[in-house]
Amino acid sequence: MAREIYAYKCRKCGHTHYPYRMVCKSCGENEHNEFDQVPLPKRGKLLTWTRAYSLPADFEVPSLGLAIVELENGIRMTGQLRVDDPRMGMDVRGEVEIVRREGYDERYGMVFYEA
Amino acid sequence: MSADLESILRPVDNPMPPFPAKHVTIASGEEMVIRQVTRDEIPDILPHVAPLIYVERDFYDVVAARVYSELLSYYRYRIQDAYVLVAQIDGELCAVVNGRMATPEVGMSLHTLAMRRGLRIGAHAFAAKMEYHMDIMGQQEVLIVAESPIGFRRWMIEYNLEKRFDVPHELGGVPSWALTKELFDRARATLVVGRRPVPEELLEKAHAAILPPSDPPTPPEDLLAATRSQYDSTGTALILQRWRQEGKV
Amino acid sequence: MRSVYVIGIGITSFTRLEYPLSEIAAYPAMMAMKDAGRKEIDHLYVANMGSGRVNHQTGLASAVVDTLSLTPAGAEAIENGPASGASAIKTGYMAVASGVHDVVMVTGAERMREVNNLEATEFVATLTHPLAEYIYGVTLPSLAAMFTRLYMEKYGVTERHLAMVAVKNQNNALKNEFAHLQQEISIEGILDSPEAMTNNPYVAEPLRFFDCCPVSDGGACVILASEEVARKVERPLVRLAGVGQATDTHAVHEREEPTDLLAVRRAAAKSFEMAGLAPSDVDVAELHDAFTILEIVESEEVGFFPKGEGHLALERGETAIGGTLPINPSGGLKGRGHPVGATGIAQAHEIVHQLRGDAGERQVKDAKVGFTCNFGGFGNNVVCLTFVRGN
Numbered sequence: 001m002a003r004e005i006y007a008y009k010c011r012k013c014g015h016t017h018y019p020y021r022m023v024c025k026s027c028g029e030n031e032h033n034e035f036d037q038v039p040l041p042k043r044g045k046l047l048t049w050t051r052a053y054s055l056p057a058d059f060e061v062p063s064l065g066l067a068i069v070e071l072e073n074g075i076r077m078t079g080q081l082r083v084d085d086p087r088m089g090m091d092v093r094g095e096v097e098i099v100r101r102e103g104y105d106e107r108y109g110m111v112f113y114e115a
Numbered sequence: 116m117s118a119d120l121e122s123i124l125r126p127v128d129n130p131m132p133p134f135p136a137k138h139v140t141i142a143s144g145e146e147m148v149i150r151q152v153t154r155d156e157i158p159d160i161l162p163h164v165a166p167l168i169y170v171e172r173d174f175y176d177v178v179a180a181r182v183y184s185e186l187l188s189y190y191r192y193r194i195q196d197a198y199v200l201v202a203q204i205d206g207e208l209c210a211v212v213n214g215r216m217a218t219p220e221v222g223m224s225l226h227t228l229a230m231r232r233g234l235r236i237g238a239h240a241f242a243a244k245m246e247y248h249m250d251i252m253g254q255q256e257v258l259i260v261a262e263s264p265i266g267f268r269r270w271m272i273e274y275n276l277e278k279r280f281d282v283p284h285e286l287g288g289v290p291s292w293a294l295t296k297e298l299f300d301r302a303r304a305t306l307v308v309g310r311r312p313v314p315e316e317l318l319e320k321a322h323a324a325i326l327p328p329s330d331p332p333t334p335p336e337d338l339l340a341a342t343r344s345q346y347d348s349t350g351t352a353l354i355l356q357r358w359r360q361e362g363k364v
Numbered sequence: 365m366r367s368v369y370v371i372g373i374g375i376t377s378f379t380r381l382e383y384p385l386s387e388i389a390a391y392p393a394m395m396a397m398k399d400a401g402r403k404e405i406d407h408l409y410v411a412n413m414g415s416g417r418v419n420h421q422t423g424l425a426s427a428v429v430d431t432l433s434l435t436p437a438g439a440e441a442i443e444n445g446p447a448s449g450a451s452a453i454k455t456g457y458m459a460v461a462s463g464v465h466d467v468v469m470v471t472g473a474e475r476m477r478e479v480n481n482l483e484a485t486e487f488v489a490t491l492t493h494p495l496a497e498y499i500y501g502v503t504l505p506s507l508a509a510m511f512t513r514l515y516m517e518k519y520g521v522t523e524r525h526l527a528m529v530a531v532k533n534q535n536n537a538l539k540n541e542f543a544h545l546q547q548e549i550s551i552e553g554i555l556d557s558p559e560a561m562t563n564n565p566y567v568a569e570p571l572r573f574f575d576c577c578p579v580s581d582g583g584a585c586v587i588l589a590s591e592e593v594a595r596k597v598e599r600p601l602v603r604l605a606g607v608g609q610a611t612d613t614h615a616v617h618e619r620e621e622p623t624d625l626l627a628v629r630r631a632a633a634k635s636f637e638m639a640g641l642a643p644s645d646v647d648v649a650e651l652h653d654a655f656t657i658l659e660i661v662e663s664e665e666v667g668f669f670p671k672g673e674g675h676l677a678l679e680r681g682e683t684a685i686g687g688t689l690p691i692n693p694s695g696g697l698k699g700r701g702h703p704v705g706a707t708g709i710a711q712a713h714e715i716v717h718q719l720r721g722d723a724g725e726r727q728v729k730d731a732k733v734g735f736t737c738n739f740g741g742f743g744n745n746v747v748c749l750t751f752v753r754g755n
Binding site: 048050051056064080 | 480481482483485486489493495496497499500501502503505506509510511513514517565566567568569570571614615616617618622
């Protein structure tokens with residue numbers, strides 16, 4: 001089953017948020033949970049990226065690629081980046097994968113690859 | 116002691132190519148010389164290692180105590196196929212690194228002890244040691260362990276060392292990690308830095324005298340405070356405090 | 365509202381400190397009481413970010429007020445991430461300005477070196493968005509790095525500019541006996557020499573080791589008082605003339621313009637407006653240079669230089685001690701160190717020294733107006749303070 005990461009679309013004004021917030025940033029009038037879940041697109045352009053070498057203690061890798069990607073629908077998101085030679089503006093595709101293990105808990109998130 | 120018995124106790128060193136001295140520009144812009152020292156120079160180094168035995172932060176105590184014993188063993192012929200490199204700035208001792216040729220193919224990295232901090236001097240000294248094993252001795256791999264979390268992060272994770280957990284390391288018998296030739300070549304750009312030959316003037320200054328470190332790590336000034344903080348996991352502060360009360364230090 | 369004055373200041377060395385957190389908060393408080401020449405305190409605010417998580421101690425304000433034997437004065441801890449310090453000063457300001465209290469002590473402390481640097485990085489990373497950032501391994505340096513890359517592309521900032529900030533601030537710190545880093549660095553050593561890549565490796569591309577502030581322990585304190593009290597204190601008058609605070613989206617990727625730090629712009633504008641001053645009036649500033657890029661960007665966002673031209677002012681030497689607008693004469697976070705809860709107060713501590721004219725070797729000549737910017741999260745909660753000499 002393909003996993004998804006959801007954005008939250010305001011039922012009143014249609015503004016889409018990622019990540020979730022309880023009051024719409026655009027119309028500001030929503031009651032709690034008055035949002036529709038919409039899957040984030042899996043394609044976008046690389047807005048900016050880094051390769052980080054000083055990581056939290058639970059990452060036992062030498063370095064980690066991180067990126068902010070502008071998705072097809074204009075929403076931006078942060079994710080991990082697995083591209084050998086990243087260039088700003090390049091096309092990337094996302095996969096929902098395990099991005100972190102905290103004890104026995106597995107955290108899923110978006111990992112971007114070259115499109 | 117009879118001369119015969121000493122000849123049994125004293126190991127016979129296998130031939131090892133010498134480490135050719137090199138120099139690097141460190142972050143402050145100063146020139147640092149990394150060179151191999153001879154047995155004769157060990158007594159000039161020991162007094163600068165001894166005070167660090169009482170610095171518990173970052174496991175300086177364990178590392179310094181072990182380095183002291185290794186240097187002394189080297190001086191008094193109780194360790195085989197060992198070498199000692201020092202890093203000096205204007206003669207000032209900034210780091211001591213040592214290791215052993217365990218077999219012709221395998222090197223045993225012993226310690227990296229930095230005496231000036233914040234300028235990545237330890238990184239340069241460690242890199243020189245790896246260069247010695249790989250490029251100069253021509254070994255296949257170097258076995259490494261870390262006492263401190265900082266060391267672990269820097270070497271095991273940064274260079275993605277391979278596990279050799281079936282081999283107990285000479286330091287504490289703990290599982291070993293290995294820097295292989297392949298990993299070394301991959302990290303060559305950061306591991307093998309520095310220039311040769313060292314300008315005559317720099318080298319002369321380094322050989323003239325091993326000067327004391329100008330700003331070595333020290334134990335906390337307020338020893339009582341250290342014990343109050345419940346952070347005295349090794350008891351060092353308590354021991355030092357008792358000695359101070361007894362007028363021993 | 366009443367006018368509010370700083371009547372006493374104190375600070376610890378910023379380094380690794382081997383005594384308990386409550387004492388790191390109390391020691392500068394004792395210095396500040398000595399500086400002010402009075403021990404009567406109506407209320408205590410303690411700025412701290414990580415006591416519960418890093419030091420396994422909660423209710424820090426109660427511990428500190430008792431350590432100082434100031435009971436039964438009221439006491440609270442203020443947590444606003446790395447902007448806790450300035451937030452606590454702002455709260456103290458409101459308490460005095462409103463007339464509720466006459467003398468308020470604001471002390472900040474952090475003891476981050478109790479854990480190793482990996483855990484410290486992890487601790488600070490917990491202020492990122494838990495689901496949209498933190499789970500990916502996002503740290504503050506990586507957010508700053510992604511921001512830097514955009515800034516370089518858009519405005520032509522280079523690694524050389526970043527190194528210039530690092531050298532300026534770390535070498536300013538040599539003139540500050542309380543600063544963490546007491547090692548001179550040079551452009552040659554961190555950028556140009558053949559060994560520079562090993563001396564100054566990437567922490568998060570394109571940010572390098574010397575672009576990042578050290579992890580420090582430390583405490584700092586200011587005592588705020590009403591005019592009536594301040595006039596009795598034998599210290600040059602320094603007035604806290606403006607406080608401004610603004611917030612921005614929690615997740616950095618949600619910012620409308622990814623190269624803007626709107627919260628800095630808005631917090632600074634509020635602070636200047638309250639003080640009735642303009643950015644051009646400022647003689648000396650302490651900006652939140654947790655990463656070298658931030659000094660450049662903040663110097664633009666607060667209004668000292670046009671957007672995209674902060675690095676040009678840096679090139680011209682305007683932000684050096686002796687320049688037209690010295691920034692971070694104390695060494696900043698980069699040189700003085702960054703015990704997160706204490707930083708905002710340490711910035712104010714430096715500005716008070718500068719305005720009193722007793723900053724020693726790093727004194728900015730004839731400083732009359734000082735400004736601080738304390739940056740919480742990655743620009744999602746910013747507090748700016750404006751100080752003036754005399755009335």
